[in-house]
Amino acid sequence: xGNVINKAVxxxxxxxxxxxxxDLAAYRHKLISGNVANSATPGYASKDVDFDGEMxxxxxxxxxxxLATTDQKHISNVGRDTKVKVIEHGPESEDDLNGVDIDxxxxxxxxNQMNYTIGARLLEKQLSALRKAIVGR
Amino acid sequence: MAGIFSSIEISGSGMSxxxxxxxxxxxxxxxAETTKTQEGEPYRRKRLEVASDADRLPFQTVLERSLTxxxxxxxxxxxxxxxxxxxxxxxxxxxxxxxVTEGDEAFRLIYDPSHPDANAQGYVKMPDxxxxxxxxxxxxxxxxxxxxxxxxxxxxxxxKNALDI
Numbered sequence: 001x002g003n004v005i006n007k008a009v010x011x012x013x014x015x016x017x018x019x020x021x022x023d024l025a026a027y028r029h030k031l032i033s034g035n036v037a038n039s040a041t042p043g044y045a046s047k048d049v050d051f052d053g054e055m056x057x058x059x060x061x062x063x064x065x066x067l068a069t070t071d072q073k074h075i076s077n078v079g080r081d082t083k084v085k086v087i088e089h090g091p092e093s094e095d096d097l098n099g100v101d102i103d104x105x106x107x108x109x110x111x112n113q114m115n116y117t118i119g120a121r122l123l124e125k126q127l128s129a130l131r132k133a134i135v136g137r
Numbered sequence: 138m139a140g141i142f143s144s145i146e147i148s149g150s151g152m153s154x155x156x157x158x159x160x161x162x163x164x165x166x167x168x169a170e171t172t173k174t175q176e177g178e179p180y181r182r183k184r185l186e187v188a189s190d191a192d193r194l195p196f197q198t199v200l201e202r203s204l205t206x207x208x209x210x211x212x213x214x215x216x217x218x219x220x221x222x223x224x225x226x227x228x229x230x231x232x233x234x235x236x237v238t239e240g241d242e243a244f245r246l247i248y249d250p251s252h253p254d255a256n257a258q259g260y261v262k263m264p265d266x267x268x269x270x271x272x273x274x275x276x277x278x279x280x281x282x283x284x285x286x287x288x289x290x291x292x293x294x295x296x297k298n299a300l301d302i
Contacts, residue, residue: 022299026144026295029141029295030141030143030228031228033145033148033288033292034189034228034230036281036284038189038229038230038231039151040155040158040187041188041231042187084225084226102280102281102284105284109288110291113294116295116299117295120295120298120301127302
């Protein structure tokens with residue numbers, strides 16, 4: 001029963017996908033905040049994630065073939081290739097204090113915030129449409 | 138607290154570092170002409186050395202890691218059991234440490250025989266503080282503080298959006 005509802009309702013309106021999007025945007029926001037906080041730290045390497053690439057990876061299920069688990073002690077490989085890859089960017093030359101470009105970070109911050117807002121708003125719309133369908137008006 | 142709330146904490150660490158920087162700049166400027174401190178020697182210039190500080194792992198993660206210790210000896214081996222935050226690496230905070238200029242390089246000699254702290258040759262040891270440098274430090278700290286404050290604002294906006302779902 002739960003599986004049917006999951007397939008017919010939640011997957012259809014994409015709760016999972018929006019959840020991933022919000023998760024990833026929140027994590028990217030954390031990375032960017034860390035970069036801004038460390039904008040005066042000597043030798044610090046700025047960190048970022050490839051938002052589009054990670055979203056594709058999360059939705060496509062990853063390149064790994066699923067391993068069958070026929071014994072209780074077997075380890076499943078499903079959901080294991082989901083580790084988000086952090087791209088580090090160190091200082092480019094010896095004159096650079098660190099790898100943080102504050103203009104880039106602030107722009108990324110704004111773009112990422114917009115991504116998060118889009119995800120949250122779309123999910124809200126989907127859920128309110130579902131609610132309308134249930135109530136019938 | 139994991140997730141988006143910790144990003145406010147990270148920005149907070151940056152703000153606290155910049156505020157301490159401002160305090161130190163103010164102290165340096167205020168003491169630019171101090172020839173005698175409590176130790177009996179002229180004031181020594183202070184500065185803040187900033188370093189990144191890894192976010193401490195939550196207790197749950199450490200416990201799970203120590204319980205499931207699978208070693209990875211081959212690239213194709215699978216990693217340990219996924220944890221709640223297992224898919225994400227931790228983010229580094231900023232942390233500052235106060236450093237005092239050591240040795241006689243901290244002083245510059247000025248000829249003023251009538252000064253009570255003058256030595257036998259008539260030279261007075263003054264703190265080696267350039268007001269211009271301090272001003273530049275102050276401005277950069279100010280701007281960096283603003284950037285961190287903006288990041289906190291963005292975090293708040295995002296949390297508000299999440300609550301609207």
